Amino acid sequence: MSDREIDLQLVERVRQGDQQAFRILVEKYQRKILRLLSRMVRDQTEIEDIAQEAFIKAYRALPQFRGDAAFYTWLYRIAVNTAKNYLSSRGRAMQTVSDQAINEDDEPDERLVAQEIGNPETELLSKQVAIAINQAVDALPQELREAITLREIEGMSYEEIADTMTCPIGTVRSRIFRAREAIAAKLRPILGTPEDRRW
Secondary structure, eight states: OOHHHHHHHHHHHHHTTOHHHHHHHHHHHHHHHHHHHTTTOOOHHHHHHHHHHHHHHHHHHGGGOOSSSOHHHHHHHHHHHHHHHHHHHTTOOOOOHHHHHBOTTSOBOTTTOOOOOSOHHHHHHHHHHHHHHHHHHHHSOHHHHHHHHHHHTSOOOHHHHHHHHTSOHHHHHHHHHHHHHHHHHHHHHHHTOOTTOOO
16 A cells, blocks of 8 residues: 555544544654744744644545645645744745755755765855755746755655646756756856756
8 A cells, every 4th residue: 555545544433523533643754844834934943833823734634635746745735834824934045945944053954965975175166066056056046946945855756846836847857957047047057067968
């Protein structure tokens, strides 16, 4: 039985009044949702509050869940919208990937750049590449930034991204291609790659 089918069975059990089934779904996806929200909000207490609110909204909306998309895709949408509404109500914007890509020690986030362990020159280049990628991602229009983040950081398939962003799969492919081209343009001067090569 696939992960998606297990989730659908759990959802059905929740609809029939099984509270334990919803607890299983929360435990299964809580860390993933918290990690997602940590890319949008800095304050840990706020992250936990938003996650809790997202799960409450998901619970209340379960009767409307049709199963067209994977449960996590549906939950992801709820969590992102909850974060947007939460921050908007406080007059704040969501952080972009670049806000989070550099940790407290100004080191690049490993999710965005695979660092090579080596000499200081290699480490400096890795850091420059990370900063360039994050600046390029930060400069992308919202829909391109969301598409590339879902693909490269969340590891979603094109189909899942299309479900999440509620757009055709061709649009997803186009957005990811355009995002990668913009990132490549930013990296070319650093890596010394020719115009006809992406990386």
